[in-house]
Structures are given as structure tokens and as C-alpha cells.
Amino acid sequence: MLTFVARRLLTAAITILVVVFLAGVLIHLVPGDPITAMLAQSGNASAVDIARLTEQYGLDKPVWQQALLYVGNVLQGDLGTTIRGNEPVAPLLLGRLPNTIILAVAGLGTALALGIPMGVIAAVNRGRAADFAVMLIAILGVSIPGFWMGLTFIQFFSLHLGWFPVAGTSARNIVLPALTLGIVHSALVARMTRSALVDILNEDYIRTARAKGLRESEVLMVHAMRPAMISIITVVGLVFAHLLGGQVITENVFSWNGIGRLAIQAMLQRDYPLVQGFIVIFATSIVLVTTALDLLYGLLDPRVRRR
Amino acid sequence: MTRLTLSALIFGATALTALPLAAQTTLTVARSVDADGLDPQKVSTTQSSQVTDLIFDTLVTLDASGAPHPGLAEAWEISEDNLTYSFTIREGVLCHDGSAFGPEDVVFTLDRAVAPETMNPRLSQYGPIKSVTAEGNVVTVKMTEPYGPFLSYLGSFSIPMICRSAVAVDGSFTPIGTGPFTLVEWSRNDHITLKANEGYQGYSPLIENKGRPYIDELKLVVIPEAVARMAALRSGEVDLAEPSLEEAAILESEPGFKVYSADLSGQQVMAAFTWKLAPFDNPEVRRAIGMALDRDAYAMIAYEGLVSPTTCPAAPGLIGVDQAKCAEWGTRYDPDAARAIMEGLGYTPANPLKIKLSVHALPGFDQMHQMMQQHLAEIGVEAELETREVAAFFDHMAQENMRTEGTPVLWTMGYSGVDSDYMTVMWQRPGFVNMGVGEELDTMLADQRMLTGDARVAKLQEVQQYILENTYAVPLVSPGWNWLWASTDKIEDFKTGFVASIIFNDVKIAE
Numbered sequence: 001m002l003t004f005v006a007r008r009l010l011t012a013a014i015t016i017l018v019v020v021f022l023a024g025v026l027i028h029l030v031p032g033d034p035i036t037a038m039l040a041q042s043g044n045a046s047a048v049d050i051a052r053l054t055e056q057y058g059l060d061k062p063v064w065q066q067a068l069l070y071v072g073n074v075l076q077g078d079l080g081t082t083i084r085g086n087e088p089v090a091p092l093l094l095g096r097l098p099n100t101i102i103l104a105v106a107g108l109g110t111a112l113a114l115g116i117p118m119g120v121i122a123a124v125n126r127g128r129a130a131d132f133a134v135m136l137i138a139i140l141g142v143s144i145p146g147f148w149m150g151l152t153f154i155q156f157f158s159l160h161l162g163w164f165p166v167a168g169t170s171a172r173n174i175v176l177p178a179l180t181l182g183i184v185h186s187a188l189v190a191r192m193t194r195s196a197l198v199d200i201l202n203e204d205y206i207r208t209a210r211a212k213g214l215r216e217s218e219v220l221m222v223h224a225m226r227p228a229m230i231s232i233i234t235v236v237g238l239v240f241a242h243l244l245g246g247q248v249i250t251e252n253v254f255s256w257n258g259i260g261r262l263a264i265q266a267m268l269q270r271d272y273p274l275v276q277g278f279i280v281i282f283a284t285s286i287v288l289v290t291t292a293l294d295l296l297y298g299l300l301d302p303r304v305r306r307r
Numbered sequence: 308m309t310r311l312t313l314s315a316l317i318f319g320a321t322a323l324t325a326l327p328l329a330a331q332t333t334l335t336v337a338r339s340v341d342a343d344g345l346d347p348q349k350v351s352t353t354q355s356s357q358v359t360d361l362i363f364d365t366l367v368t369l370d371a372s373g374a375p376h377p378g379l380a381e382a383w384e385i386s387e388d389n390l391t392y393s394f395t396i397r398e399g400v401l402c403h404d405g406s407a408f409g410p411e412d413v414v415f416t417l418d419r420a421v422a423p424e425t426m427n428p429r430l431s432q433y434g435p436i437k438s439v440t441a442e443g444n445v446v447t448v449k450m451t452e453p454y455g456p457f458l459s460y461l462g463s464f465s466i467p468m469i470c471r472s473a474v475a476v477d478g479s480f481t482p483i484g485t486g487p488f489t490l491v492e493w494s495r496n497d498h499i500t501l502k503a504n505e506g507y508q509g510y511s512p513l514i515e516n517k518g519r520p521y522i523d524e525l526k527l528v529v530i531p532e533a534v535a536r537m538a539a540l541r542s543g544e545v546d547l548a549e550p551s552l553e554e555a556a557i558l559e560s561e562p563g564f565k566v567y568s569a570d571l572s573g574q575q576v577m578a579a580f581t582w583k584l585a586p587f588d589n590p591e592v593r594r595a596i597g598m599a600l601d602r603d604a605y606a607m608i609a610y611e612g613l614v615s616p617t618t619c620p621a622a623p624g625l626i627g628v629d630q631a632k633c634a635e636w637g638t639r640y641d642p643d644a645a646r647a648i649m650e651g652l653g654y655t656p657a658n659p660l661k662i663k664l665s666v667h668a669l670p671g672f673d674q675m676h677q678m679m680q681q682h683l684a685e686i687g688v689e690a691e692l693e694t695r696e697v698a699a700f701f702d703h704m705a706q707e708n709m710r711t712e713g714t715p716v717l718w719t720m721g722y723s724g725v726d727s728d729y730m731t732v733m734w735q736r737p738g739f740v741n742m743g744v745g746e747e748l749d750t751m752l753a754d755q756r757m758l759t760g761d762a763r764v765a766k767l768q769e770v771q772q773y774i775l776e777n778t779y780a781v782p783l784v785s786p787g788w789n790w791l792w793a794s795t796d797k798i799e800d801f802k803t804g805f806v807a808s809i810i811f812n813d814v815k816i817a818e
Binding site: 030031032033034036037038039040046047048049052053056082084085086087092095096147151154155158159162165166167168169252253254255257261262264265268269270 | 337340342343344346349350351352355423426428429430431494495496497498528529530531532534535536538539541542544695696697698699701702703705722731732737738739740
């Protein structure tokens with residue numbers, strides 16, 4: 001088990017390091033110059049100032065040199081300073097990360113609360129009207145764009161009914177963005193739950209359990225749901241990782257003060273250090289979540305440890 | 308008598324308790340983006356300076372015509388050779404932390420602004436400062452060469468005065484100024500809370516209330532989505548918001564709301580040419596294209612009548628800008644004459660000149676560019692529209708303006724400033740995104756910086772005449788971006804100042 005854990009952690013560390021280097025290189029392939037864009041918006045884009053700031057921010061160096069320098073700084077815990085406002089990147093992102101995690105957890109909770117019952121209902125009623133109805137709802141959840149759903153919720157729940165504030169980052173504000181994220185991601189949870197349960201409900205041991213006279217609810221909740229959990233945990237991990245970086249649009253619509261909003265602004269402004277910092281934090285979160293899942297599989301299923 | 312006094316006291320006490328306590332007035336404003344920072348010597352965006360402008364005051368102030376008036380400096384003198392400025396600093400002004408503002412703070416501000424380690428993005432606006440010294444309550448600024456726009460920039464949010472206590476020994480910055488509002492809290496990307504500076508004394512000719520602002524608290528919240536901002540305004544969650552162009556047009560005719568358009572924005576939108584590329588190297592072709600563009604229609608239709616057509620290469624209201632003179636020097640909408648010129652050069656709608664119309668996205672721009680395409684097609688010019696986001700667009704145009712071969716490009720852009728000197732940044736070689744023209748114009752632009760008063764006005768007009776008569780640019784509309792505000796009709800006397808600054812000194816919230 002110890003070797004298994006060490007191997008997974010080493011892989012995670014190497015992956016993060018490669019991502020940091022690639023982030024340093026790839027960001028420069030996107031067209032656009034952050035200094036010209038910044039000074040054009042300040043009404044002071046003189047050639048002298050552009051050249052001076054380009055040099056001061058080290059943007060005149062070759063891309064590979066900038067990328068290596070960035071990796072070195074990140075290894076020392078320094079994510080650099082923003083081009084806009086000249087502020088340290090790390091506290092800026094880490095200060096907002098809790099808000100993003102809170103929204104991700106709330107979105108995930110909503111997705112599970114909606115998705116698992118939907119998946120169970122569909123699996124138990126396989127091939128019947130209830131199955132089709134649940135899967136239709138799931139497809140709609142995936143198909144409706146999150147930003148449209150969010151704006152519709154604002155119009156209805158905030159403007160029409162006055163139940164929730166339109167914007168902000170507080171306990172009252174979390175309901176609508178969590179619901180939006182939850183509905184969008186519940187579809188995946190529902191489909192995965194259904195698929196896992198349908199397979200398991202056809203297994204011989206389930207037939208045996210029914211033949212022994214166990215109640216259907218007991219068969220379902222004890223004998224079927226437990227083995228289905230490994231598939232559901234996979235989805236939970238993926239959805240959570242996706243929510244950490246993929247809720248950018250929802251944060252923007254509901255003015256939720258997470259790192260996603262900061263990232264959008266940084267990308268539009270080509271604020272390289274801030275975008276790179278976002279990639280580092282996002283990639284690290286994904287790697288940590290997937291590594292934790294790997295370790296969890298290892299605990300749940302000894303066959304995984306032996307691979 | 309005793310009974311009477313007692314009765315009066317009881318009556319007075321009862322009356323006092325019956326009066327409601329004066330309610331704290333908070334004005335909530337929704338903006339699309341937050342400030343990048345609150346250190347005015349490190350920020351670059353208008354949205355950042357809109358906030359720092361509320362916290363920090365300026366040495367001089369500007370009236371609606373751009374003329375300088377006293378601010379933190381109660382008087383000033385300029386030496387005959389235009390190299391030395393002597394500012395008499397007002398006494399009795401207090402910083403937000405209670406310390407006295409004085410000449411040392413001015414010296415500190417200017418020294419810090421030009422120090423390389425500050426990495427000030429607006430450094431060149433400070434001009435060629437040689438030294439800043441204080442003696443008594445007089446601050447002397449010496450220049451290495453004359454710098455005409457110095458007073459204009461000193462009156463803008465580009466060069467505010469910071470108190471020495473703002474910068475700690477370890478270099479950390481706290482926004483401490485002498486402005487109408489003090490910082491209470493900043494939750495980045497979420498909200499900024501400011502409160503009225505109780506001892507404020509204002510000097511700007513643009514404000515009527517020279518004392519403490521009427522409102523107690525000002526909360527600037529960030530709501531990035533235009534639809535959500537408008538929902539917040541309509542639900543009463545915010546009092547004032549940046550509307551989209553479409554929403555502004557709707558709100559203007561709706562009872563219960565007011566729409567504000569910045570008159571002193573210093574902003575201007577124009578079309579320019581990659582003039583090194585044939586046939587744009589021919590002034591006649593540029594002239595024909597200028598005559599095909601209908602700026603009145605763009606203002607009325609694309610911008611819903613919320614902007615004005617403009618004829619000068621610098622924005623209305625800035626020094627040396629005379630719309631009537633510019634109209635004589637530049638092109639007027641005359642599609643028949645434009646078509647005749649193009650036909651003479653062999654281009655017709657059946658055999659068009661193929662160009663690119665390169666643009667970036669901004670509210671109002673899309674519809675204007677579609678109209679421009681139609682207008683150009685009518686005179687035998689087929690324009691392929693290319694839209695980029697802002698950061699990529701300017702980088703792209705810097706390369707396009709260097710090319711000497713290939714498809715010619717007509718491009719649109721906006722620029723803003725508090726002084727017509729921004730034409731120097733744009734047009735003096737290499738110029739903004741390499742749009743510089745040549746030696747003759749470079750010399751005129753350098754000369755205007757050496758002058759003051761009427762002589763400078765004359766030189767600035769010479770510059771504009773040169774640009775327009777050679778049709779290097781076709782001015783279109785003003786203002787162009789970040790210039791619209793909408794409020795509920797409870798809000799009274801909200802104003803905008805130079806370069807789309809926002810003024811809350813006179814604002815009252817009606818019951």
C-alpha cells in the first residue's frame with residue numbers, strides 16, 4: 001500500500017510540474033500583448049512606456065527563459081505579481097479559492113441530491129415511462145447552457161419573486177448559483193447512477209438476494225447501491241474537479257467572488273502571471289482530487305493496489 | 308415660570324424622541340469590473356482611476372472647458388521659459404488619517420511617481436521632470452524641457468496627490484489621500500466601501516457642494532453580467548449601474564430611471580488606415596473612404612443617439628479642439644463624390660477595391676461596423692470584417708501598421724485623454740501600435756509640447772489640420788466606451804467628469 005501511495009504522489013508532483021512549465025510556454029502562444037492592452041486602456045500607450053514596462057516585467061526575454069524562470073519561482077512558492085495593479089498573485093488567488101470551493105461543494109451537493117434519486121428511479125423503472133422521463137430531464141439539464149439558466153433564475157427568483165439577491169458572495173446568494181450548477185451536473189450523476197445500477201441489478205447475487213425474500217428496498221439500498229458507489233465516486237470526483245475550474249461562467253453571472261471570475265478578467269487582459277497562477281492552482285486541485293480518488297480506489301478495491 | 312420651563316423641557320424632550328434618527332444614506336453603484344488596485348501610481352484602467360479619484364485629490368482642478376483652476380495648490384506660477392512650475396500649497400488640508408497635507412506630500416508623490424521601482428504605467432504623463440523641491444509652502448517642479456500638457460494631467464485622475472502616510476516603511480500601500488471619500492473596505496472583485504470624508508473641502512469647478520459629500524456611504528459593487536446589473540437596478544438592489552447600450556436606450560424612455568452620458572469623457576472613436584499599403588498610400592483613396600462614412604448615422608442608429616458625431620482627431624472639450632474648423636479640414640459624408648473618386652481610380656461596386664475592416668468588440672461597434680461595410684460597398688470598396696478581442700487587436704494592428712505589402716486595412720479604434728497631447732502618443736513615430744506618420748507631423752507634435760496658452764492651441768490645431776487634410780484618420784463619434792450610467796430617479800445630481808470619472812459630491816438620494 002505504501003509503494004502504491006508513494007507512486008501516486010510522485011506522479012502527481014511530476015504532473016503539476018509539467019503543467020506549470022506548459023502554462024509558462026502556452027500562455028505566450030495566445031495572440032495579444034498585455035502591456036499594449038493595459039496602456040491602451042490607460043490612455044497612455046507611448047512607445048517609450050510600452051518598452052519600459054515590457055522590460056520591467058521581463059516580457060522581453062525568450063519564452064522558454066520566461067517559462068523556466070516561472071517554474072523556478074513557483075518551486076519557491078512565488079506565483080509572481082499581476083501586470084494590472086502590480087499585486088502578488090498567490091494571496092489574490094488563494095483569498096478567493098475558499099469561495100470557489102464553497103460553491104463547488106454546494107453545486108456538487110445539489111447535483112448529488114438531484115442526480116442520485118433520478119438515477120435510482122430510472123434504473124428501477126428501466127424501459128418504462130419514468131425511465132424515459134428522468135433521462136429526458138437529464139438530457140435537458142446537460143443541454144441548457146449554464147449562463148442562460150442562471151440569468152433566467154435571476155429574472156424569475158430575484159427580480160420577479162424577490163426571493164434572492166441578484167449578486168454577491170454570501171449564504172443567501174449561494175442558492176441560485178448552486179442550483180444552476182447542480183442541475184447542469186445532476187444529469188451526469190443520474191446517468192452514471194442509472195448505468196451502474198442497471199448492470200448490478202442484473203447480477204446473480206441480486207437475484208439470489210431477491211430469492212431469499214429480501215425486501216426490494218433492502219436489495220436496492222444494501223446490495224446494489226454499495227457496489228454502485230465506486231462508479232458514483234468516480235463521477236463525484238470528476239464533477240468536483242470540473243466545478244473547481246468550470247464554474248467560471250456561473251461565478252460571472254451571479255457575481256460570485258471566486259477565482260473563476262478573476263481568471264476570466266485576467267485572460268481578457270492577458271495578465272500572464274494571474275492566468276498562470278490560476279492554471280497552477282486549478283491543475284493542482286485537479287491532480288489532488290484525482291490522486292485522492294486513486295488512493296480511495298486502492299482502499300476500496302485491493303486489485304487496484306496490485307496494478 | 309418654573310412650570311413653564313419644565314413644560315418646555317418636557318415638550319422639547321418629547322419632540323426630540325419623536326424625531327426619527329437621521330438615516331445613514333448609502334449609495335450602491337454596480338460596475339462591470341473592479342479596480343485593478345487602489346495605488347494610483349500603479350493602476351492603468353479607467354475603472355481603477357474612477358475609484359482612486361474619489362479617495363485622492365489633485366493639485367489643480369479643471370473646469371468644463373479644460374482650463375486649470377486651484378485645487379490642493381491655491382496658486383501657481385510658470386517661468387517664462389516654461390521650465391519651472393511653482394505651486395503654492397493650500398494650508399489646513401487634512402489627510403484621511405488626520406495628518407496635515409503639505410508641500411512634503413507633493414514632493415513625495417511626484418518623486419515616488421517617477422521612481423523606476425514604482426513601475427508607474429502612466430509615467431510619461433508626468434513629463435520630463437528634472438527635480439521637485441519644497442520651500443515653505445511652495446513646491447517647485449523643474450522640467451528638462453517645456454511640457455505644455457503638464458497642468459491638464461495634474462488636474463486629471465492620472466496624477467493625484469497621495470499622503471506620505473499612505474506608504475509604510477516596508478513599502479506597503481494604504482490608500483490615504485485628501486479626497487471626498489475614505490476607504491472602509493475593499494473585497495477585491497466584489498465590493499469597495501467608502502465613507503464620506505467629514506472634513507472634506509473641495510475645489511473642483513465641476514462640483515457645487517464644496518463640503519462633505521451629502522451621502523454617508525458609497526458602495527461600489529461588481530456585477531460583471533449586464534443583464535444581472537440591470538436586474539439589480541430594477542429590483543432596487545443598486546441605485547446606479549453601468550447599463551448596456553441597448554438597456555440605456557430602453558431605460559431612457561422608461562419612467563423611474565435616468566440615463567447619463569459622459570460629456571467630458573475625453574473619448575473619441577475614429578477610423579484609421581494602414582496608409583503604407585497601396586492603394587491607401589494614395590490620399591485620394593483615403594479621402595473617398597472618409598466621404599463614404601456617415602458619422603451622423605452611426606451616432607443615431609448604432610449608438611442609439613447616445614453619442615455625438617465628431618470631426619476632430621482629439622475628443623470634444625479638450626484644448627485646441629474646434630469641431631467647426633475640423634469639419635472644414637476633414638471629410639464630410641458625400642457618397643456621390645466618394646463614388647466618383649473611386650470610379651476614377653477604376654473601382655466600382657462590380658469591380659471593388661478589396662480591403663479588411665479590422666476592429667475589436669465594444670458596445671455599439673458591431674452595428675457601426677456593419678453600417679460601415681454597407682457604406683463602403685456603395686462606393687466600390689469590399690470590406691471583409693475581422694473582429695478581435697481588445698488585447699489581441701492592438702497587438703495585431705501593431706504588426707499590420709508595419710507592413711508594406713498585402714491587403715490594406717481600415718481599422719477603428721478609440722482613445723481618451725484629458726489633454727489633446729494624446730495625439731502625440733498616437734501619431735508621433737513610432738506612435739501607438741506603430742501608427743506614426745512622418746517627420747513633419749512629429750515636429751509639430753513636439754513643438755506643441757514646448758508651448759502654452761494660445762500658441763499651443765494654434766499648434767494643436769495645425770496638427771489636427773494636417774491629420775485631417777491628409778485623411779490619416781476619419782473621426783467618427785464621441786464618447787465611445789465606459790461612458791453610460793443609469794440610475795433610479797431617486798438619485799439627484801450624479802455627474803461624470805473628465806475621462807469618464809464619476810462624481811458623487813453633489814449626489815442626494817430623494818425619499
